[in-house]
Amino acid sequence: MQIEIEKRFPLEFFTVDAVTLARRLLGALLVRRSAEGITAGMIVETEAYRGPDDRAAHSCSGRRTSRTEVMFGPGGRAYVYLIYGMYLLFNVVAAKEGQPEAVLIRALEPVLGLELMAGRRGLELTTDQNPPGDGERGPERLIRSLCNGPGRLTRALDITRQHYGIDLRGDELFLVPYKEFPEAAVATTPRINVDYAGEWKHMPWRFVVRDSPFLSTRRHL
DNA sequence: CCAATGATCTTC
């Protein structure tokens, strides 16, 4: 079966609050078209950030800076930022202009261009020396670790600061309808690593495909 | 468990 990547989501798909969008994005395909080739993964883990109230959000208390500017724009654009001096994190902007909300993409199930993703991560798919686990015949373990973390997936897809503000209904970095999960297949948990956010750290705004082996962590499940 | 590493934000 050929994978269809010509479709796009309508703008209205994105102009909802970040919690709604975080749930909706599970099963969407994130596609990166570059000179090297096409890479893509299905979204299996997300987190919602709702400014200006949410103390865990960069847009907390209406903080409008050159970094957070895109969060204040209309939904459907990319918010990319550097964390810990070495990792870029990718977010999908949610809601309408003036409402600074976004969804952090934390993990993907690799779908297209696995060889290329591995190369960008500094790994070799073909010469993987890791022993297969129970019931495995090939490099499943390595494939699971390709995009299972917010800093890893941006490297695997070569998402850079140049993608800051890009329209995710375009042709270089974009989202495509791919798979839909019923409520029973989805779990919510508190967000990862936002202990500084006071009462907001407890909000169940992380969404995961419950049985996916491609999650960044199984914490809280 | 802890260090890496640099842009951003706060405070002086």
Next chain:
DNA sequence: AAGATCATTGGA
């Protein structure tokens, strides 16, 4: 202009 912080990761 200096200092703290940080939506992470990989290696003891």
